[in-house]
Each structure stands twice: as structure tokens, then as C-alpha cells.
Amino acid sequence: MSDAAPRQRVIIDANSKLIMPRHIKMRHDTERGRWIILAPERLFDPDDVAVEVLKLCDGDRSVKDIVTMMAKEYNAPEGEISIDIITMLQDLSDKGVVVAQ
Amino acid sequence: MDEQTPKHVSESGMPVGARETDDAPVENQANEEEACARAPIGMLCELTHRCPLQCPYCSNPLDLERANTEMTTEQWQDLMRQAADLGVLQIHLSGGEPAARKDLEDIVKVAAEVGLYTNLITAAVTLTRERVEKLRDLGLDHVQISIQDVEPGNADKISGYKNGLEKKIEVAKWVKELGMPLTINAPIHRHNIKSVPKMIDFAVELGAGRIEIAHVQYYAWALLNRAALMPTREGFNEAAKYVEAARERLKGILVIDAVVPDYYAKYPKPCMGGWGRGIVNITPQGRVLPCHAAESIKGMEFDNIKDKKLAEIWLNGDAFNKYRGTSWMKEPCRSCDRKEVDYGGCRCQAFALTGDATNTDPACSLSSLHEEWANVAEKESHAPSTDFVYRRVGGAKKADTNPA
Ligand code: SF4
Ligand code: SF4
Numbered sequence: 001m002s003d004a005a006p007r008q009r010v011i012i013d014a015n016s017k018l019i020m021p022r023h024i025k026m027r028h029d030t031e032r033g034r035w036i037i038l039a040p041e042r043l044f045d046p047d048d049v050a051v052e053v054l055k056l057c058d059g060d061r062s063v064k065d066i067v068t069m070m071a072k073e074y075n076a077p078e079g080e081i082s083i084d085i086i087t088m089l090q091d092l093s094d095k096g097v098v099v100a101q
Numbered sequence: 102m103d104e105q106t107p108k109h110v111s112e113s114g115m116p117v118g119a120r121e122t123d124d125a126p127v128e129n130q131a132n133e134e135e136a137c138a139r140a141p142i143g144m145l146c147e148l149t150h151r152c153p154l155q156c157p158y159c160s161n162p163l164d165l166e167r168a169n170t171e172m173t174t175e176q177w178q179d180l181m182r183q184a185a186d187l188g189v190l191q192i193h194l195s196g197g198e199p200a201a202r203k204d205l206e207d208i209v210k211v212a213a214e215v216g217l218y219t220n221l222i223t224a225a226v227t228l229t230r231e232r233v234e235k236l237r238d239l240g241l242d243h244v245q246i247s248i249q250d251v252e253p254g255n256a257d258k259i260s261g262y263k264n265g266l267e268k269k270i271e272v273a274k275w276v277k278e279l280g281m282p283l284t285i286n287a288p289i290h291r292h293n294i295k296s297v298p299k300m301i302d303f304a305v306e307l308g309a310g311r312i313e314i315a316h317v318q319y320y321a322w323a324l325l326n327r328a329a330l331m332p333t334r335e336g337f338n339e340a341a342k343y344v345e346a347a348r349e350r351l352k353g354i355l356v357i358d359a360v361v362p363d364y365y366a367k368y369p370k371p372c373m374g375g376w377g378r379g380i381v382n383i384t385p386q387g388r389v390l391p392c393h394a395a396e397s398i399k400g401m402e403f404d405n406i407k408d409k410k411l412a413e414i415w416l417n418g419d420a421f422n423k424y425r426g427t428s429w430m431k432e433p434c435r436s437c438d439r440k441e442v443d444y445g446g447c448r449c450q451a452f453a454l455t456g457d458a459t460n461t462d463p464a465c466s467l468s469s470l471h472e473e474w475a476n477v478a479e480k481e482s483h484a485p486s487t488d489f490v491y492r493r494v495g496g497a498k499k500a501d502t503n504p505a
Contacts, residue, residue, distance in 0.1 A: 007305070009353030023242050023282045025218060031140055031188030038190060038218040040243040040282050040311060041358070043113050043142065050109035088109045094353040095112070096282070096310050 010100045012063060012090045014082070018098040019059035026054055039097060053085055054092075059101040063089065140188030141381040141415060142374075144217075145195060145393065148177065148205070149385050152198040154224050155261035155491035156249065158288055158323035158330055160393055161197060163497035171385040174204040176407065178211040180383065183411040185215035189381075195222040197385070206235055213240025220245060222286070225272040226265050233275050244276045245284040245313075250293040251303045259292060261491045270307070277308040284311040289340065290330035291486065297340045301347050305355050312355060314344055316362035320394040320449055322492045329489055331482040337365050363464035364478040368439060369446025370464075376448060377425035381415060389414045391421055394449040398458050424448050424458065431459055433467045 012018070020026065025038040026046070035051045037044035046054065049070070056066045067085055071078040092098045150165040172180075184192065192212055199205055200223055212219045221236065225246045233244075246269055249259040256266040276283045285304040289297065297314060304312040316337070317323045317330055332340075341359070348357045363369060373380040373392045382390040387406040390396065396403065401423070404414045415421060423429065427440050434445040445451075446462025454463045454474060463470040490496055 007308075007354060021282075022280070025242070027216075029188070029190065036190065037110070038242075040220065040245075040284055041191075043190065045111045045113070047109045053109075084109075092110065095356065097110075 010093050012086055012093055012100075014062065014064040014067070014086075016063050016089070017059055017061065017101040018057040018063070018089060018093070019101055020054060020057060020097060021099050024097050026051070037097060039095070042095070044095075044097065049084075050088060053088065054098070057089075057098055139416075140412075142189070142379045143191045143193060143381075144184050144189045145193045145380060145382040146177070146180075146199075147195055147197060147382070147384050147393070148199045148202050148208070150197040151201040152196055152224060152492075153201075153226055153262055154198070154249075154265065155493050155496075156259060156288070156322070157326040157489040157491055158290060158317040159492040160318070160321055160323070161492065162321055162394070162396055163325065165197075165492075165494050166385045167494075171202075172387045172407070174207050176387060177204075177208045180387075180406055180411065181208065181212040181217060182215055183406075185217055187412045187415065189217065191218040191220060193220045193222055198224050198227065200225075200228050200232065206232070206239055209236055209241050210239045213242075218242050223247070223272075224260075224265070224269075226262065226268045228272045228275075230275045233272065233281075234279055237279050237281055241281070243282050243284065245286050246273055246276070247286040247288065248300070248303075249288075250296050251299045252293075252296060255293065255296075259489075261489075261493075273307045273309070282311075283307065283309040284313065285309045286313045286315060289314055289316045289332070291332040291336065291482065292330070294332045294336050294340050298343055298347070301344075301351070301355070301357065305351065310356060311358065313358045313360065314340070315358075315360040318360070318363065320397065320447075320453070322490070322497070324453065325490050325497060326487075327478070328481040328484065328487045330486075331364065331478050332362070333482040334365055334479060336482075337362060363447075363450070363462075364475055366464065367466045368464075369443050369450075369462040371443040372447035372449070372462075375425075375444040376423075377415070377421040378444075381411070389418065389420075391424070392447075392449060394447075395420065397449050398452045429459055431461070433465075434461050437467065 026035065029036045035046050037046055053066055053070065056069060063086060067078055067082045070085065071081050089098060149168065149171055150161050151168055199221060209219055219241050220243045221241055222245045248266065248269055249256040253266045257263055273283055287300045301312060319327050323330060344357055344359050377391045382393045383406065384390065388403045389406055390403055395401065401420055403420050404418045430440060430445055434440050446464050448458045450464060451460045451462045452458040455470060461468040463474040465471060
């Protein structure tokens with residue numbers, strides 16, 4: 001039931017498994033040379049980190065898995081990256097861009 | 102607190118009614134210059150002006166376009182392809198009532214195929230479950246259902262339509278059952294402003310992800326009915342306070358977007374995100390407008406999509422270039438540091454109230470006409486409500502000759 005609006009605020013932690021629901025569309029906007037996320041009456045403008053994280057949100061990987069992968073790629077401490085990513089995903093969850101599986 | 106978590110995703114509302122709060126610092130305003138320059142972000146398609154409802158605040162022009170002048174299925178489909186090629190991202194299928202067109206499905210099909218994000222803006226009363234399901238299967242992304250009130254009798258009175266609310270609830274439930282995102286759109290005025298808290302509960306109960314508490318914007322039918330619709334300043338402030346608190350309380354459950362009435366704001370809204378910047382509006386006949394009310398400005402010529410390509414009209418059309426950017430401005434806008442924030446407000450309102458579309462929108466507190474204008478509205482809001490002039494073909498003419 002990923003499309004049903006949650007009736008309780010979802011709190012994101014390391015174990016959350018997230019996915020973009022069907023009606024959220026992230027795509028490359030060739031006209032403007034950037035990535036965009038299309039949502040009901042909204043346009044989101046993700047940076048490279050956000051694009052990578054959202055691509056990894058497949059409903060299977062946990063936030064922790066994603067943090068580990070990003071830490072490796074950016075050669076940065078997991079602790080720091082974790083706070084950054086959880087904050088971002090909480091915000092996106094509040095706006096309905098990602099939903100918990 | 103000076104070490105802020107980096108923000109990886111910025112957000113912009115679709116520019117139709119979006120505005121920052123009056124006191125937001127100028128530098129913080131979304132600057133979509135790059136994004137908007139070459140192509141509109143959104144395209145508002147008034148597929149038809151037919152509608153079974155008769156809301157006295159309808160944003161359609163007083164002179165409603167007749168059914169037999171509407172564009173054909175193929176013409177709408179071709180427009181969808183042109184829009185996608187140009188770089189339009191979202192389309193809003195609206196009306197009138199878009200479901201009044203039997204070929205709505207055929208239009209949605211092509212829009213989805215070419216990758217447009219499709220949004221249906223509907224009064225919902227004539228939709229069937231089969232149609233909603235078909236639309237979903239064809240790729241419709243989002244459904245927005247407008248309500249007049251959550252009190253059935255009052256809703257009937259406002260829309261001039263019997264038992265509409267019941268039908269809307271039924272359709273909203275189908276939308277959710279079919280797994281689609283739902284927005285409730287609630288135009289607010291003095292006859293329903295007291296229901297704002299209940300409308301928010303209503304949206305939560307139906308499983309909507311979003312609600313628009315959209316204070317009526319006073320153009321077209323709403324301007325004609327202003328004395329019947331304008332809420333008092335106190336009523337507005339009370340509702341605004343409630344919305345603010347509800348937004349916090351319902352974080353992660355319901356997104357609440359509010360459109361503020363110009364009359365009680367300090368600065369105008371950037372109408373359509375700025376003339377010819379973010380939005381293009383298509384009328385049922387195919388006229389291409391920078392804003393749905395643009396035809397109210399006398400002496401302007403508008404291109405028709407049947408004669409020219411969308412790209413050509415958007416980039417070079419006289420109507421689009423006339424008030425695009427800031428070079429056409431007079432004082433006080435010309436030397437104002439908000440000129441690229443609100444683009445001097447609404448051209449249609451400036452024209453309607455001052456007779457010159459290049460004037461500052463009287464909604465701005467820096468306009469010399471602002472006070473007088475706001476006072477008129479305030480007075481009207483405290484006087485007994487006039488009768489509604491319902492939105493129907495010829496309805497406005499009748500009102501003209503009736504010296505009420
Ligand atoms: S505002 Fe009312 S009358 Fe106008 S199109 Fe919408 S539902 Fe129909
Ligand atoms: S003077 Fe013009 S640019 Fe300045 S705030 Fe008013 S409308 Fe906007």
C-alpha cells in the first residue's frame with residue numbers, strides 16, 4: 001500500500017526502507033540539463049547526492065545500507081553522512097517524495 | 102546553530118498561485134530564471150468551459166467559450182506533443198469540467214506517452230469509477246478534486262448543484278482505492294471560511310496527501326461577486342492562524358498549501374510566477390495566454406495554437422513579450438528590490454482596477470491606490486452579502502443590466 005497517504009507521520013531511522021511511490025517521478029530534464037523530481041503541484045530540484053540516494057531507495061535497501069554505500073563512495077565517515085542523509089530523507093518523507101515499505 | 106545541515110533538495114510549488122510570505126527576505130525567493138527562460142514549466146489546459154456546477158468565483162472568463170468552438174481531440178493531442186518537445190514538465194487538465202470531454206482519456210494517453218506529468222483538476226460530480234480507473238491505467242499521475250464546503254446544503258448552494266458533495270466523496274474514495282494521489286482543493290470565501298478546520302479534517306479522512314486552502318482570487322466571476330464573497334480581515338486572520346497550526350500538527354500526513362487573498366496581503370503575488378515565465382494557459386478554442394485572465398486586458402491580441410506552434414508563441418508572441426521580465430515597468434516597481442520577486446503583481450488586476458496594465462498591482466501596499474482599494478473590500482466584507490451571480494453562459498450579462 002505504498003500509495004496510500006500515511007495517516008501517521010513516518011519517522012526515518014537507519015532501518016527504514018524507502019521507495020519513491022509511483023506518482024513521484026525523478027527524471028533527467030534534458031531541456032534544462034538537470035535532474036528533477038515531479039510530484040503533485042510540485043517540482044523538486046535534487047543535487048547529485050540526493051539523486052544518488054534516491055536511486056538507491058528501492059524499498060529493499062535500508063537507510064543504513066545506503067549510508068554505507070555513500071560513505072564508501074565519498075570516502076567520508078558514516079556518522080556524518082548518516083545524519084545528513086536521514087535529515088534529507090525525513091524531509092522528503094514529510095513531503096511524500098519517499099514512502100516507507 | 103550556524104553549522105546547518107546541507108540541503109540537498111530544493112522545492113518549488115507550481116507557479117500558478119505560489120507566493121512567499123510577505124516578510125520572506127528577498128534573496129530567499131526561488132529563482133527559477135534558468136529553468137523558465139526557454140520553456141514554461143507548467144501548462145494549464147482549459148479543455149472546455151462546460152461545467153455542471155456554477156460556482157460564483159469561477160476563474161473562467163465571463164464570456165464562456167461554447168462547446169462547438171472547442172479544439173478537437175487531435176488538436177489537443179498535438180499540443181501535448183509540442184509541449185513535451187518544448188520542455189513543459191507538468192500539465193494541468195482543467196476546465197470548466199475536463200471530464201465533460203468524452204475524449205479526456207485520449208488526451209491523457211498522449212500526454213503520458215510523451216512524458217508529461219499529468220494532473221486532473223476536476224469537480225468530480227460526473228466521473229465514474231470506470232473512467233477514473235481507465236485514466237489511471239493510461240498514466241494519469243494525480244487527481245485534484247474541488248469542494249465547495251463540507252456542509253452538504255451549503256455546498257449545494259454555492260455550486261448551484263444538488264448533492265454534489267456526496268458524489269465528490271465517492272469519487273475521492275475511488276481515487277484512493279485505485280492507488281492514486283489525491284488533492285482536495287477548497288476555494289475559500291465568506292460563506293465557507295468557518296469550515297476551514299473541518300475541510301482539513303475531511304482531507305485527512307479521505308486520505309488526501311494535500312489540500313489547497315485557496316482563498317478566492319478576485320478576477321472574472323469572483324470580481325463580479327466580490328461583495329458576496331470577500332471574507333472579513335478578522336475571519337481571514339483566524340483561518341490563517343488555524344492553517345498555520347494545522348500544518349505543523351499534520352506534518353508528514355497532509356501537505357497544506359494556502360493561497361492568500363491579495364486584499365489582505367502587503368505585497369502582491371507573482372501572478373503565474375511572472376508573466377511569460379513559468380506557465381502557459383490554453384483556452385478551449387486554443388488561444389494561448391500568459392494567464393487565464395489575460396483576455397480581460399483590453400486591446401491585447403492572443404495567438405491561437407491552430408495557427409502557430411507553441412514554441413513560436415511562447416518565445417516570440419506579442420502577448421508574452423509585452424509584460425515579460427521587468428523592462429515594461431513604471432514606478433514604484435521599476436526601482437523596487439522586489440521586482441523580480443513578484444514581477445509587479447498581476448497585470449489583469451492592475452488593468453481591471455487602474456485601466457492600465459503597466460501600473461503597479463493595487464494589491465501592493467506601495468501602490469498609491471492600495472489603501473482605497475483595500476478599504477472598499479473591507480467595507481464590502483462587513484456589509485450583508487449580495488446574491489450570487491452564478492457562473493453560466495450569459496449569467497454575467499444579466500447581472501450587468503440588473504442594477505443591484
Ligand atoms: S469553479 Fe465551479 S463552475 Fe468553475 S469550473 Fe470549477 S467547478 Fe465548474
Ligand atoms: S512596488 Fe512593484 S515590485 Fe515592488 S513590491 Fe510592489 S508590486 Fe512588487
